Amino acid sequence: MKIQFKVIGMLCSCAIFTLVACGKQNAFERTQVQGMVTFNGTPVDHGVITFIPAGKGASAGAKIESGKFSIPQESGPSPGEYRVEIDSSVPTGKQILDTDGETMVDEYTNGIPPRFNRETELKVTLKRGNNQHLFDLETE
Template sequence: MNSCLQGVLLGLCSLIMIGCGGDGIDRVDVVGKVTLDGAPLNEGASITFIPVGPGPAAGAVIEGDQYTMLGDRAPGPGEYRVEIRSPRPTGKQVLGTDGVTMEPSFEEAVPEKYNTNTELKANLSSGEKNTVDFILTK
């Protein structure tokens, strides 16, 4: 499995693991805009907030250039590292994990400084909706 697809799957897994509700964590709503060189990201793009200290990660799919994390799917207040991923089809086919089927190949459209080696941070405040925009450049 190529590394871009692994990153997307990791992001989706983090989305599944968060927001189970009833966990007693004070959560804060987060909304924002994400662009790369002034344009929206590819379909399937995701954003993940990873706490610097203890606490659960939270993530969302970026639709167009907007993301929303509300209620029991939102992170808690505090400091976070932020990873943004956007799979881009290469137009090539690769052998699938079953060893028989050919699948489309993807590569990461967002530079590593915004995901694997992220430089992005967010500090979320309690008791208010947080708007955190990320205007990315290559």
């Protein structure tokens, strides 16, 4: 009997925690972001852009296709300061062994330098409403 009360108590605690956590996640105001990403003057064919908040706020990301990206307001980041990471997988021209240990597959690498993704130097301030940004990435 005591075990049943403990199990019921744990389930209630988990349910309350889930409701509180979900409520906080949806509490952020969100904004729309769209724009263009070029690398050395050429639109990034395929990739991913991610907006990571410098403080509190909702992060967001989108696919880049033919240089363009768009994040609708309902899934967009919150207004505020953001670090921006941009990645694009490109084939190296080599083949590597797949995880099955038997099949050869194309090898890919990130075609965007680390200073625009994992070690990003890109920062933006997003405002309420619609945000338009051009990320014109250049190598030195």
